Amino acid sequence: MKRKLVVIGAGMASGRMLEHLFNAAPDQWEVTLFNAEPRGNYNRLMLSPVLSGEKTYAQIVTHDEGWYAARGVTCRFGESVTQVDRSARIVRSAGGDTPYDALVMATGSAPFIIPVVGKELPGVVTYRDLEDTEAMIAAGLAGKSAVVIGGGLLGLEAAAGMAARGASVTVIHLMGHLMERQLDPAAGALLQQDLERRGITVHCKGATKAILGDGKAEAVLLEDGTVYPADLVCMAVGIRPETRLANDAGLEVARGIVVNDAMRTSDPHIFALGECVEHRDQLFGLVAPLYLQAEVLAQTLLNKPATFRPVQTATRLKVTGCELFGAGDFAPGEGREDIVLRDPQGGIYKRLVLQGDRIIGIVMYGDTADGGWFYDLLQREANIGAMRDALIFGPAFQPKAAPEPAQLAEAC
Ligand SMILES: Cc1cc2nc3c(=O)[nH]c(=O)nc-3n(C[C@H](O)[C@H](O)[C@H](O)COP(=O)(O)OP(=O)(O)OC[C@H]3O[C@@H](n4cnc5c(N)ncnc54)[C@H](O)[C@@H]3O)c2cc1C
Structure with a gap:
């Protein structure tokens, strides 16, 4: 018999988690998905192209009615969960009580409103x-x-x-x-x-x-x-993890809902992922680590061992004509060294922050074509000693014998 999985929040993190879960074990869980928004999953990152008029909402939907129907998901969209009763293992909403064997909290974040006079005005x-x-x-x-x-x-x-x-x-x-x-x-x-x-x-x-x-x-x-x-x-001054339900239910909450490496909260039947969580004192505001959490939680729900380890994230701005790339740590620090390339006429700026023979920070503006290559080196903690002299010029300027990042990683 299928066990009952209730998911609160149909956002980017839970959407990815459900994909992994159904791909691995289509018949293990009977899923009920609540969402305060009156719709299912869409690509929130792509709201910016919708705002600018480059895309429509229909083009950014990631899971449509057919997707949920094919997997037997009970969709409760436009319905907020108002309370979690942990002893009875039910969630409460306007539609009544819904029982669970396992509960996933994926409530995301709420925008922070600065407390200034006039903040409530229409407009x-x-x-x-x-x-x-x-x-x-x-x-x-x-x-x-x-x-x-x-x-x-x-x-x-x-x-x-x-x-x-x-x-x-x-x-x-x-x-x-x-x-x-x-x-x-x-x-x-x-x-x-x-x-x-x-x-x-x-x-x-x-x-x-x-x-x-x-x-x-x-x-x-x-x-x-x-x-x-x-x-x-x-x-647009920042976000706060949406933790109210978890708090009210008496789960361990710090800045976010505290989870362990398997994405389990302080209650063994309740899991959490996405921007609402805090993992080893860290909060998350970009999707890359949330997708890793999604993989881990799907494994956990299938009783398989999995461990979440966050990775360094890279940022790009989705504004046409503003090419930027930032990753890692570029604050000044002892033993750190910068390699900088500036072309003010061309509006190009590239800065690599090194600690010893490793890249620990990347800032690029104007020409970000090599961002992925540098980022790969950073993530792999590759030894760039042999490439140092021409490193800032990117892969095209490396000596023929220079090892590729994959080889470097193997050597490390
Ligand atoms: C305009 C915009 C652009 C962005 N661009 C980027 C980018 O370029 N790169 C990047 O990495 N990240 C970007 N982000 C951030 C990224 O979208 C978020 O990190 C990601 O969506 C968080 O996913 P989540 O599943 O944790 O939360 P969400 O996607 O916010 O989903 C949470 C859902 O839970 C629902 N919910 C909350 N409480 C309840 C409740 N009590 N009952 C029922 N449902 C509830 C909410 O309505 C919401 O739908 C952007 C965000 C925005 C808004």
Whole structure:
């Protein structure tokens, strides 16, 4: 007889986990899938091309009705789970009680709203799901002013998307340069130039004081007194793991729902994965590690041993014309050495951070063609000693005898 698996959250992590589970053992679990959003899985990363008008929602759906039906999944979309009763092993929702043998929490994250005056005005949105995206599109952006608070990956994708729809966009960023978690100041400055060239205003070191407006958002006031007009304000200042259900159920929760290497929570019948989890003190905000979690959890649910070990993640920005690549650690530190290539005319900047004979950080802007090659070397902790002199020029400039990354890895 099939055992009952309840999954809370039809996001990118649980979608991938279900694929692995059904591929390996189609008949082991009877799955009920809850989602607060009134739909199943879609590729959240691709909301940015939907916002800019390059794709439609239908093109970014990853699991359609047919996929769920073929696997016998009971879909409870548009239905939030409100409570988990661990002793009775049921979840509660508007539709009643649903029993489980195993429960997976995959509730993702919630956008962080900065607590400023005016944050509740109509015209203030976040950027997380299709509703947010549609709200920005429905605002009829052509010829209007929009302010994005937050110059990280999400904020810049929102800014570029709204600019593509004809809005006059300003990005307010608290830090000294854009995307400071993925880029160093030099690359951040090149990115800012490229965004400004396409008509986006960038205000770094800008702290938002209030959102002004009479009955709806009309402007954003900064601490330094600057006022930017804004028919629409998009807050993209960060995310918080969605842990409320786990907290209420008495599971171990720190910043995220605490899981072990097998993605099991403090309750042996409850598992968690995705942005809602905390694993060995680490939170996750990009999909690459979540897909690894998905593989591990599917194995765990099949009673097979598996261990989650996060990998270094690389970041790219999905804004046409802004080629950037950032990975690893590029903060200054003892024993670290930089190899830098600058071509200000061509808008190209490449920086490799080395510790001994290993690459530990990569920052590239303008020409990122070799990003994958450098990243491969970084992930494999390859010894680049023999390539050091011409390393920054990429694989095409290595001596013929230079070993390929795969060979290097074997040698290590
Ligand atoms: C616009 C945008 C662009 C992005 N671009 C990139 C990128 O380029 N590269 C990258 O690596 N990452 C990117 N990300 C981040 C990436 O999308 C997330 O890391 C990923 O979607 C997280 O997956 P998840 O399954 O943990 O959560 P989610 O995909 O958020 O899914 C969680 C789901 O759980 C549901 N839920 C929550 N609580 C309940 C409840 N009580 N009951 C029922 N359902 C509930 C939510 O409604 C949601 O649908 C981007 C994110 C956004 C928003």
